[in-house]
Amino acid sequence: MRRILVTGSSGQIGSELVLALREKYDNDNVIASDIRPPQFKIQKRSGPFIVMDVLDKDSIPKIFDEYEIDTIFHLAAILSAKGENIPQTAWEVNIHGLFNILEFGRKHDIERIIWPSSIAAFGPTSPRENTPNDTILQPNTIYGISKVSGELLVSYYFKKYGLDARSMRLPGIISSEVLPGGGTTDYAVEMFYEAIKKKFYTCFLKGDTVLPMMYMPDCIRCMIDLLEAEPSKLKRHVYNVTAMSFSPGELAVEIKKHIPDFKIEYKPDFRQEIADSWPKTIDDSLAREEWGWNPSYDIVSMTKDMVFKLRKKL
Ligand code: AKB
Numbered sequence: 001m002r003r004i005l006v007t008g009s010s011g012q013i014g015s016e017l018v019l020a021l022r023e024k025y026d027n028d029n030v031i032a033s034d035i036r037p038p039q040f041k042i043q044k045r046s047g048p049f050i051v052m053d054v055l056d057k058d059s060i061p062k063i064f065d066e067y068e069i070d071t072i073f074h075l076a077a078i079l080s081a082k083g084e085n086i087p088q089t090a091w092e093v094n095i096h097g098l099f100n101i102l103e104f105g106r107k108h109d110i111e112r113i114i115w116p117s118s119i120a121a122f123g124p125t126s127p128r129e130n131t132p133n134d135t136i137l138q139p140n141t142i143y144g145i146s147k148v149s150g151e152l153l154v155s156y157y158f159k160k161y162g163l164d165a166r167s168m169r170l171p172g173i174i175s176s177e178v179l180p181g182g183g184t185t186d187y188a189v190e191m192f193y194e195a196i197k198k199k200f201y202t203c204f205l206k207g208d209t210v211l212p213m214m215y216m217p218d219c220i221r222c223m224i225d226l227l228e229a230e231p232s233k234l235k236r237h238v239y240n241v242t243a244m245s246f247s248p249g250e251l252a253v254e255i256k257k258h259i260p261d262f263k264i265e266y267k268p269d270f271r272q273e274i275a276d277s278w279p280k281t282i283d284d285s286l287a288r289e290e291w292g293w294n295p296s297y298d299i300v301s302m303t304k305d306m307v308f309k310l311r312k313k314l
Helices: 012-025 041-046 059-067 080-084 085-106 142-163 187-196 216-228 248-256 271-276 285-291 299-312
Strands: 004-007 030-034 048-052 069-076 110-114 165-169 172-174 200-201 211-215 238-240 245-246 263-266
Touching: 004 012, 012 030, 012 069, 012 211, 030 059, 059 085, 069 085, 069 211, 069 216, 069 238, 080 085, 080 142, 080 187, 085 110, 085 142, 110 216, 110 285, 142 165, 142 238, 165 216, 172 216, 187 200, 187 248, 187 299, 211 216, 216 285, 238 285, 245 248, 245 299, 248 263, 248 299
Parallel strands: 004 030, 004 069, 030 048, 069 110, 110 165, 165 238, 172 211, 200 263
Antiparallel strands: 211 245
16 A cells, blocks of 8 residues: 655645545545645545645655655646746745655655646647647746756656656646636636636636646546556656647637526736647647556536536535
8 A cells, every 4th residue: 555645735636636545545645745734624634634845855754754655746836827926936846846855755765756747848839739748848937947847857866766756747627626726727717616606707818729628537547547557568757648628718618508698708918928838739649558548528528517516516
């Protein structure tokens, strides 16, 4: 049975990942950690939570001594839009945080580390349609630059120290439980909340801005499947993954099928430039071939489930 540490456990992905991991590996074997308290009461009650700052490299070994962890999901990060407002802090958290975790992993023989990269690793010079796994990576956001550097670091730690760190380039993640924060793809989740609460949404991207997306249940499965993939099957450390691609206009049409009087307006801000530098569609065939990645949700089934869950919640 694995003993897993999750950093950034109070964020959008961490909040749901911790619960899924506890179901699979038992409550006491999954240690949630963040600088913020858990947003889910059920997460707090179901297993250990510790306050930990990934920049405080002395606190990480103490956790090892207490919990004897062998696996880490390192999720603590500052996302693309917030990163542009505080680039120095974004670099510090995203790169020094990852570096501290990799160093800790190397020194304590951690068996496996999962660290999400992002479609933000691509930039304006990458192909925008069906973007391949191995292509030009010249992002122009600090978040993207930290993701490319992180991908290189992860591969370096494997080559130099044999540390088994694995990564997937996540697209925008849509979820109904905990709000995302500071991302460019956050508009999609916001649109659902506003459609249900006010039947009106002002979108910060243009209506025809197509971006790759994934629904949370697929994201959780993606992370756990990559964790458990046989090392002999993997020919690389970083994989493209995607589930669907759509624009705000297309999502609004889909939401209107459930909320007919929903209305949307578009007021693009600085996040438009970030979105314009990212791929529209992603080629994730290597993840499918090497470790069986296969998402379940498309825009139709995801929208239906989101509207159902948010109507219940709100
Ligand atoms: C963001 O929008 O910054 C993130 C991402 C695509 O990595 N959701």
